[in-house]
Amino acid sequence: MNQPLNIAIAGLGTVGAATVRLLRDHRALHAQRCGRDIVISAVSARDRGRDRGFELGDIQWVDDPLELARRPGIDAVVELIGGSDGIARELVETALAAGRHVVTANKALLAHHGTALARLAEGNGGSLRYEAAVAGGIPIVKALREGLAGNAVDRIYGILNGTCNYILTTMRESGREFDDVLAEAQALGYAEADPSFDVDGVDTAHKLAILTALAFGTEVDFDAIHIEGIRGVTADDIRFAEELGYRVKLLGIARRTGHGIEQRVHPCLVARTTPVAHVEGVYNAVVADGDYAETTVYQGKGAGGGPTASAVVADIMDVARGDFVPTFAIPAGDLAPSKPVSMERHNGPFYICMTVRDEPGVMAEITAIFRDEAISLESMLQRGRAPGEPVPVVLTTHETEEAAMGRALALISGLDTMIAPPRMIRIETL
Ligand SMILES: NC(=O)c1ccc[n+]([C@@H]2O[C@H](COP(=O)([O-])OP(=O)(O)OC[C@H]3O[C@@H](n4cnc5c(N)ncnc54)[C@H](OP(=O)(O)O)[C@@H]3O)[C@@H](O)[C@H]2O)c1
Numbered sequence: 001m002n003q004p005l006n007i008a009i010a011g012l013g014t015v016g017a018a019t020v021r022l023l024r025d026h027r028a029l030h031a032q033r034c035g036r037d038i039v040i041s042a043v044s045a046r047d048r049g050r051d052r053g054f055e056l057g058d059i060q061w062v063d064d065p066l067e068l069a070r071r072p073g074i075d076a077v078v079e080l081i082g083g084s085d086g087i088a089r090e091l092v093e094t095a096l097a098a099g100r101h102v103v104t105a106n107k108a109l110l111a112h113h114g115t116a117l118a119r120l121a122e123g124n125g126g127s128l129r130y131e132a133a134v135a136g137g138i139p140i141v142k143a144l145r146e147g148l149a150g151n152a153v154d155r156i157y158g159i160l161n162g163t164c165n166y167i168l169t170t171m172r173e174s175g176r177e178f179d180d181v182l183a184e185a186q187a188l189g190y191a192e193a194d195p196s197f198d199v200d201g202v203d204t205a206h207k208l209a210i211l212t213a214l215a216f217g218t219e220v221d222f223d224a225i226h227i228e229g230i231r232g233v234t235a236d237d238i239r240f241a242e243e244l245g246y247r248v249k250l251l252g253i254a255r256r257t258g259h260g261i262e263q264r265v266h267p268c269l270v271a272r273t274t275p276v277a278h279v280e281g282v283y284n285a286v287v288a289d290g291d292y293a294e295t296t297v298y299q300g301k302g303a304g305g306g307p308t309a310s311a312v313v314a315d316i317m318d319v320a321r322g323d324f325v326p327t328f329a330i331p332a333g334d335l336a337p338s339k340p341v342s343m344e345r346h347n348g349p350f351y352i353c354m355t356v357r358d359e360p361g362v363m364a365e366i367t368a369i370f371r372d373e374a375i376s377l378e379s380m381l382q383r384g385r386a387p388g389e390p391v392p393v394v395l396t397t398h399e400t401e402e403a404a405m406g407r408a409l410a411l412i413s414g415l416d417t418m419i420a421p422p423r424m425i426r427i428e429t430l
Contacts, residue, residue, distance in 0.1 A: 004037040005320040007103075008068035010091055011080030012045040015105050015132065017052045018305030019080065019312045024054070030313070034320035044068055069095035076101040076319050078312065084108035096120040096128065103315040105132035105308055111206035114213060114220030115335060118327035128327045129315035134207045135160055135284045137307025138300040139314065144214045144288060145329045151290030153215040157253040157428075160207040162282035162302045163191045163198040164230050164250040168267075169280045172238045172247065178231060190282065200229035201250065201265040208252030208265060213328045213335065215254060215288065216261050220328070221338035228266035237353055237425060240381060240394045241269050244351070247277040251428060260339035262346065268428040269351050275299075276430065287430070344403040349378065349427040352395045354412065355419040358386050362417045363393070369411045370397070373404040390419045396427065 009016055023030065023038060031037045043056070044065040062068055068077050069091055077095040079102060081088040088106055095102050097120060104110070110117070110133050121128040131141045135158065144153070159165050163185065170181045182199065185191035197203045205225045213220040230250050241248050246269035255262045270277050275297045279285040284302030289295050301307040318324075328335060356362050363382075370377060381394040397405070405424065413421050 002036040004039045005034070005075050005316070006039050006041045006073055007076045007078055007316060008042040008044070008062075008071065008074045009040060009078040009080060010044045010065035010068055011082065012043055012052050013080070014305045015308045015312065016043075016045065016080040017054065018309035019078065020052075020054055022306075022309045022313050023316075030317060030320075034317050036320055038316060038320055041074060042068055042071060065091050066094055069098060069100065074100065076103060076316065078102075078316065079104040079106060079109075080312070082106055082108070084112040089113060092117060092128075093120060096124055096126050099124045099126050101127045101129070101319045103129045103312055103319065105130070105312055107133040107203070107206040107210060111209040111220060111222040114210060114328070115332065118332035118335070121327055122332045127319065127324050129318060130210065131315045132308045132311035134210050135286055135298070136300070136302040136304065137310050138284060138286060138298045138302065139311065140211070140286045140298050141214065142314070143296070143298060144211070145325055148288060148290050148293055148296070149329065151292050153288055153290050155253070155255040155289040156211050156215045156286065157251050157255075157430075158211075158286035159249055159276055159279050159284050160204045160252045160286070160302065161198055161250060162284060163195065164201075164204070165279065165284070166190050166282050167199070168230060168233065168238070168248055168250065171233070171235055172242065175235050175239065177235050178233060199231055201227040204250060204252045204265045208254060208263060211252070211286070212254040212261060212263050212338075216256065217328070217330045217334070217336060218261060218338040219335045221263075221340070224263050224338050224340035226264040226266070226343045230267050232423065233267050233425070234423070236392060237351075237423060240353060240392075241351065241425075243381065244269075244379065244394075244396060245272050246270060246351075246427065247272055248425065249276055249279075251276070253428065257341055257345070259345055260341045262341040264343065264346070267425050269425055270428055270430055274430040344401070344406070346402040346426075347399055348402075348429065349399055350397045350405055351425045351427055352397070352409070352422050354393045354395075354422040355390050356393055356415075357417045357419060358389055358391045359417055362415075365415055365417070366393070366412060369408050373400075373408045375400045375404055375408055
């Protein structure tokens with residue numbers, strides 16, 4: 001057998017501890033598949049005394065994670081600390097600058113510094129692997145970089161945050177409002193005490209930034225992404241969507257358009273007949289539209305120690321086998337500058353929910369505003385009749401430019417009969 005691959009792991013939390021367990025549980029299988037043993041030489045975390053569910057045995061503990069990047073004899077550094085900057089970034093940069101291979105699950109780091117890190121890796125003879133950073137246990141990075149390498153990809157999209165999907169699923173099943181379901185998800189440990197990264201769409205955007213670079217050969221550009229979370233989605237929206245044949249999902253979408261690559265994260269109405277409509281609870285799904293493969297769908301657990309460790313170990317095994325392809329599928333120096341596309345240019349159908357005072361002539365005023373913006377309506381739902389009282393009115397439109405929709409909604413908001421600002425959710429044609 002060949003020389004073992006010596007690795008060092010920084011971070012022994014949910015993912016780090018599961019990675020150690022997986023490497024130990026299947027050590028012989030991994031060695032067989034790689035043609036060499038994978039040896040954990042050293043580890044680092046903050047608290048040496050913490051029970052992590054395994055004994056260190058002959059693994060060396062190091063207090064300063066940066067030492068792992070400089071330690072002689074280490075072939076690959078596995079960064080499982082997290083955070084876009086600070087110690088995780090310093091560790092990855094130091095290891096790559098020293099020509100070491102780096103495996104990470106850190107989507108925030110890659111979303112903000114992915115292009116520079118890829119250049120650093122490729123310029124120093126190392127590699128940067130990050131399968132676990134997108135959709136946990138789903139091998140979507142490998143699928144895009146290698147399995148679909150022959151295709152031009154026109155669109156990639158997915159449910160990339162299990163917390164949001166759990167909340168939306170529970171809202172639909174129980175008819176409860178967002179705040180109530182979020183509080184329950186926090187109590188059950190499905191949502192963080194500070195849920196903003198998840199529910200405001202930032203975590204989904206981190207993953208989308210990485211997928212976009214991989215699929216379209218552009219620099220990773222987190223700032224180009226339009227981001228909206230799910231706080232504004234109501235139980236009524238979910239119920240009306242259901243009546244109209246849709247489900248509400250938070251999607252990350254990157255699409256080639258005539259103006260550039262559109263990158264957006266927002267709640268969407270998706271037809272109940274599409275695969276992503278049936279991805280429920282904490283599950284993730286990614287869909288890639290390739291020109292020759294056509295549509296391929298990937299589904300699985302997007303988080304948790306086991307699924308994420310599975311992706312981390314797959315990367316470590318690629319390093320052990322010497323299987324190297326450029327970080328984002330093409331050499332980092334060839335990644336094209338990203339060209340952000342304004343949402344004003346987005347074209348698509350819309351769902352609009354209004355609460356209006358039930359008075360004669362209200363609908364005529366609203367439809368006149370849409371007519372003046374050349375927005376054609378597809379359907380209309382009005383529930384109940386209560387003269388002088390608030391009633392919900394729901395409209396869906398045919399494809400229209402978002403700039404026109406914005407102007408129409410501004411005018412509608414100003415109508416005397418409008419009780420609350422209208423809510424808009426984009427309908428995604430999948
Ligand atoms: N959890 C998931 O399901 C999941 C899924 C996909 C990707 N990820 C990514 O995986 C990475 C790790 O996530 P996690 O959930 O495993 O996090 P976690 O449970 O909070 O673990 C973080 C680990 O980093 C260590 N650490 C923090 N600051 C440190 C420092 N200054 N020096 C040394 N060690 C330090 C902690 O040490 P102590 O244990 O001693 O406190 C802990 O072991 C993140 O980038 C995350 O985004 C996680």
